[in-house]
Amino acid sequence: MTVSTMIKYEQKELKVVGTRPLRPDGVDKVTGRARYAADYNMPGQLIGKVLRSPHAHARIKSIDTSAAEALPGVKAVVTREDFPDMAVEYAAAGELTINFRDVTRNMMAREKVLYDGHPAAAVAATSESIARKALKLIKIDYEVLPHVIDVVEAMRPDAPLLHEEQYTEGVTPKPDRPSNVAKRMVFARGDVEAGFKQADVIVEREFNTKPVHQGYIEPQACLASYTEDGQAELWTSTQGHFVFRAQCAKVLQMDVSKIRVTPTEIGGGFGGKNNIYNEPLAIALSRKSHRPVKMVMTREEVFRATGPTSGANVKIKMGCTRDGRIAAAQAELNFQAGAFPGSSVPMASMCTFTRYDLANVRVVGNDVTVNRPKVAAYRAPGAPIAVFGVESVVDEMAKKLGIDPIEFRLRNAAREGTQTYYGPKFGPIGFIETLEQARAHPHYSAPLGPNQGRGIATGFWFNIGNETSAALNVNEDGTVTLMLGTVDVAGGSRAAMAMMVAEELGIDVDKVRPIIGDTSSLGFNFITAGSRGTFASGMATVVAARQAIEKMRQRVAKIREVPVEEVVWKNGQAQPVEDGTRQFAPMSLAEIAKVAGKTGGSIAGHAEINAQGAGPGFGTHIVDVEVDKQTGLVKIVRYTIVQDVGKAIHPAYVEGQLQGGAAQGIGWALNEEYVYGADGLLQNPGFLDYRVPVASDLPFIDTVIVEVPNPNHPYGVRGCGEVPIIAPMAAIANAIESAIGIRLFEQPMSPPRVLKAIEAEEARRGA
């Protein structure tokens, strides 16, 4: 393909796309045969373990590994001395650009440890017990430093500094003293001050959210084997094996071609497996020990040292005229970045008010380093945090004006042609459709019980394309093997890609076997993130399928001795064009495949593209809650999602994405939070004390799929994975307010916090 790829949508009769076949990875998963990273083993492998910082912030004065190295069974120990220091150099890595100077310091501390759990050394030994014993023998002399966790505290001029060389970017004049505020950004359109002057009602509120974890079921795990000729193989649980290869090559100063990464089945990622952690340590330990090294994180390590999302402080101000039009909207988003700069605040800033058609907007974002693990992407990174504030204020505004909350949103909703405050105008989008279908849904008018309330909130995500490769081989029996480079992050993308190939080729989907190729088998693929899998990999598979079809047309033209213009691909066969001048016997894909070897060689198609033209996604959520005023417990009684996905290739898996996103959002809203002690250490690194919702906590989550096709995808796909997590926090806060008349400004809305709010309100009323 040429510069970049954008295949226009074509409406046509569909035979496979839009149906619900069984997923090709399903049997292996339900029978336990599917191999996750921790299931991989090699002869002679060692077990690697990491020594982690017991301090939130400390300078490393010295590291003595001699006793650990002398322990029988220990085959290698690595520290900062085993990795080259790296200059400031940026590369794309999922949610944000990463800086390799920071990456090498995050995987192994150099001058300082910057958070509880920061790796300071790693060992490889013949057993896990020996490895653990060796960790205890490593002596690190720390100079403990003051720490800061809270984002607002970290922004103060007198806060403990994480990086003495960090000066705030994006401010004028350039600061003359370092700061934990790594970057400040402003997105603005129109004149907010003039807009507020036109407003009849102004609501201004402040919200705070705690950091939460992606909570994937499978902890990070990998197996590395480095051989004497300088080659490395890596099996790992990742959302992007090509990106992992690139990052490992960089921090280990190896040629990219000498690292082969195989992505294993993945037990969830949600953005948390976009970045390397143990992988370069395992390769370095293998290089040093001349043995394969396996490293599996414990759940405690996952919580302490892998990327959670930001905790944040959000200020929202909105002004409206009496007719329910938003005259001006303003936000300040202060996001924890963790130990190194690079939170999701840029994207959160761009999503804050994007669901609405606004003339006057100003959003200021601050990216703030604190003594916590470096944040990673989490499903629509940053958007749920900003939207919690905005949609709460929208709800309050609608109430103040006496307007139905969906009607209020319809009066202000973005539509085709609306100019966003970050620049471009929207093309065809389905936000209005989601609002109208939500309003028409029986849920919206169903009666509520005692202590119950109903909340509405909406979400938007951009969706993306990016670099993607795919290949398909037509086998001699007429079946097709499809090789994909985007990891199937358990959402069922293998099924969706196989369906698009089957639709293009005109064959049964059972005849297409999709697999995920390793890094040596395909061109580069960006990570599976940003709801890009079905959009971008789908586009690549369509390109590859159409290339194979073209080859089959040419082959049949030669076999039947007719000009290629006389051959058309239709209904799974090469046949004469309508109104053509030459008649010949059609050949099916299976017939072509059978003679391919004797007529010029096997048939294949491949694509290496940079997919562009992702279609924005919008969703509207309705939730009913019941609040126990005695305990503060909030129960989700009913939940409905209405979302525009462009086209649901496999509707069951789209529904699963919507339900999964909402379930995670519900956990974020009601229970989940990182709890730090005064010492800066994480107090709840386990699922007993960090409570994610389980099936019994949730009702059936109803879904309504809206299909406004993306004009830039052959089947109209937009992507669907990010949007459903955005609205739940705000929708639930609005429902709680509807139930008990008390608005909560802090997440999680857990029983102690809800009870405290109820008691405070009762005290206020009594006083």
Place this chain on the structure above:
Amino acid sequence: MPYTRGEVRIAIEAANVRQLFEALGVRFPDLRAQLDNDLAIAIDGEIYQDALLQPISGTSEIYVFPKIAGG
């Protein structure tokens, strides 16, 4: 607008994204690092990322903003 000394709307001659970014980098040196790593572009409403050779017409409306990804 610290990277562009306050300018938010400018006219530049460029036939593709690479030429545009090079011209912006010359005009606003503080913006160079952002152009290399952090920015996406919208051309007549369509968003492009890492598409240096994407053509720009003489009448194209261009916006530059942070790259987009996700979880």
